[in-house]
Amino acid sequence: MRMGSPWSGLIGPALLLLLVLAALLAPLLAPGDPLDMVARPLTAPFTDAWFPLGTDQLGRDVWAGLVHGARVSLVVGLAAAAATLGVGILAGTVAGFRGGLVDDGLMRLTEAFQTVPTFLLALALVSVLGASAGNVVLAIAISSWPPAARLVRAEVLRVKTLDYVDAARIAGMAPLAIAFVEVLPGALQPVVALAGITVGEAILVESALAFLGLGDPNLQSWGSMVANGRALIRTAPSLVILPGLCIAMAVLAVSLTGDGLARRLGLGTRS
Numbered sequence: 001m002r003m004g005s006p007w008s009g010l011i012g013p014a015l016l017l018l019l020v021l022a023a024l025l026a027p028l029l030a031p032g033d034p035l036d037m038v039a040r041p042l043t044a045p046f047t048d049a050w051f052p053l054g055t056d057q058l059g060r061d062v063w064a065g066l067v068h069g070a071r072v073s074l075v076v077g078l079a080a081a082a083a084t085l086g087v088g089i090l091a092g093t094v095a096g097f098r099g100g101l102v103d104d105g106l107m108r109l110t111e112a113f114q115t116v117p118t119f120l121l122a123l124a125l126v127s128v129l130g131a132s133a134g135n136v137v138l139a140i141a142i143s144s145w146p147p148a149a150r151l152v153r154a155e156v157l158r159v160k161t162l163d164y165v166d167a168a169r170i171a172g173m174a175p176l177a178i179a180f181v182e183v184l185p186g187a188l189q190p191v192v193a194l195a196g197i198t199v200g201e202a203i204l205v206e207s208a209l210a211f212l213g214l215g216d217p218n219l220q221s222w223g224s225m226v227a228n229g230r231a232l233i234r235t236a237p238s239l240v241i242l243p244g245l246c247i248a249m250a251v252l253a254v255s256l257t258g259d260g261l262a263r264r265l266g267l268g269t270r271s
Contacts, residue, residue, distance in 0.1 A: 012256025019250055023070040030064035034220040045238050056228060056239055065220045066246055072221040073250055076136055077203035083141035084198055085191060088148025089184070095149070096156030096187075097179040107153070110146040118143045122205050126214045133216045136209055140202050151194060155187030162186070196258015200251040207247050222247050 022029065032038070037059040038051075045054040045062070053062040095106040113121070118140075125139035159165065160183050168182045209215055210223025222243040229239025 010260075012253050012258075012260055015249055015253035016257050019070050019074060019253060022067045023074050026067040026071055029067045030061065032064070034064040034068040035060060042232075042236055044236075053242060054236075054238060056225075057232060057236075058228075062225075062239065062242060065225050066222070066242060068220050069222040069225060069243065069246065070250075072133070072216070072219045073203050073206060073223075073247070076133055076140075076206045076221075077199050077250070077254075080137045080140035080144070080202035080206070081195065081199040083137060084144040084202070085148050085195060087141060087145040089152050089188070089191065091145065092149040092152025092154075093156055093179055093184050093187070096153040097160055097175075097183060103153075106149070110149050113143070114146045116143070118201070119205055119208060122209065123212070123214065126209055131209075131214045131216060133219060136206055136215065139209075140205050144198065144201065144205075148191065148194060148198070151190055152184075152187055155190060156183055159183050159186040190262075193258055193262035196254045196256075196261070199254040199258070203247065203250050203254070 038061055039048070039055045039059050041055060041057050041059040043051055043055040043059075046052060047054070051061050051063065053066070055061060056065075091106050091110070095103045121143035122136075122139040125142060126135055129135040129139065156179075165178060165182050168178050173182070206215065207221065207223030207226070210221040211227040213224075213227065215221050215224050225243035226240050226247075229236065229243075233240050
C-alpha cells in the first residue's frame, strides 16, 4: 500500500480510532492496575481465558499492559506534539513577520537546536529533569520544535505579502493582530501534514525513553514493556513483539491520518 493511495486515508483514521477507543476504554477492557502481579509468571498467550495474551515474567497481564499503555503513548504523544507545534508556530510566526534581527536571532537559535539530534537532546533533558510524564512531554517539545518553526516562518514570509494583509495594515490594524489574526491562519495548512509526523515522532521518542528506563515508573507504557521483555525474547517473544506492534501501529496510524488530511486540503500537490 502506497502512502498516497486512497486506502491510506481510510486505514490511518481506522487504526487511530481503534487505539483511541482502547485508551478510553482501558479501565473497562482491563480493570485494575496493569502493574499488579495477577497470575502465574510467563503464561503463554491463548492458554488462559482470563489472560488471553499471557503474562510477563512478574505475572502481570500483557493485555492490560497494552491497553493501558495506549493511554500513555497517545496522551504523551499528543501532548508533546501539541507543545512542539505551539512553540514552533509561535517562533516561526514572530520570525517571519518581524524579520530583521528578530528573524536572524530566532533562526540561529533554531539551527543551534537542530545541530543536536532530537532523541539525544530529549534523553539529556529527561535525565536532568527526572523521569515523569510531564518531563517527557517537556523534553520532546524542547527538542522537536525547530522543523515547525522553519515551516511556519516560510509560509508567513509568503502570506504577509498578500493583498489582504496590506489592506489590514492600511486599515490601521495592530502589528500583533495582523500577525496572529490575518497572517497565521493562512500559514497553517502545511502544519497539518507535519502534525502527523510530529505525533508519530513523539510516540517513538517516548517509547525509546521508556525502553531506557526514563519513562514514568508509575505508568505502564509500550516502551517499558519491550524493555522488560527483551531478556526473554527467545523464550517468550510475544513480550517484545506485541508492544512493538502497538508502537508501529500507532506511528503508522497518525502518519497515514496526517497524510490523508494534508491531501484533502490539497497539500499533496504543493511544490
